[in-house]
Amino acid sequence: MAYLTLFLTAFAAATLLPAYSEVLLGGMVTQGFNLWWLWFWATAGNTLGSVVNGILGRQVDRFKHKRWFPISDLQLHKARNRFNRYGQWSLLLGWLPLGGDALTLVGGIMRVPWLNFVVLVAIGKGLRYAFVLWLVAEASGVSGPSPAP
Structure with missing residues (x-):
């Protein structure tokens, strides 16, 4: 259930809704959740939220x-x-806190091919979550993947 909550929070954070998945992610790291699963679900939710922006942009x-x-x-x-x-390479910056959501919306407006859109956005968001996880894990003394509670 906790991973689903992270997925939904990350999803909402990628849309124009006000949500901050990094806070939840950081808390889950300190509670001992598996770092790889945290990265996966946060990246998947945030990328899918950006796909919604792309769909809206196409409209x-x-x-x-x-x-x-x-x-x-x-x-x-x-x-x-x-x-x-x-060009479409700017979608790698879709993770930016200011302007990233708008960038994915414009990617939809510009009708970037879906495969390119998803891959570029997922790379950027995956790198961002990896960095956030690394920062929180370093600060809290967590090392490597840990078993999920």
């Missing part, structure tokens, strides 16, 4: 002319230009 053109739509044509144009400057 932007359907709604951009509606009065209630929160993004102007000029803002969309600027976002597309910035994305084009660095």
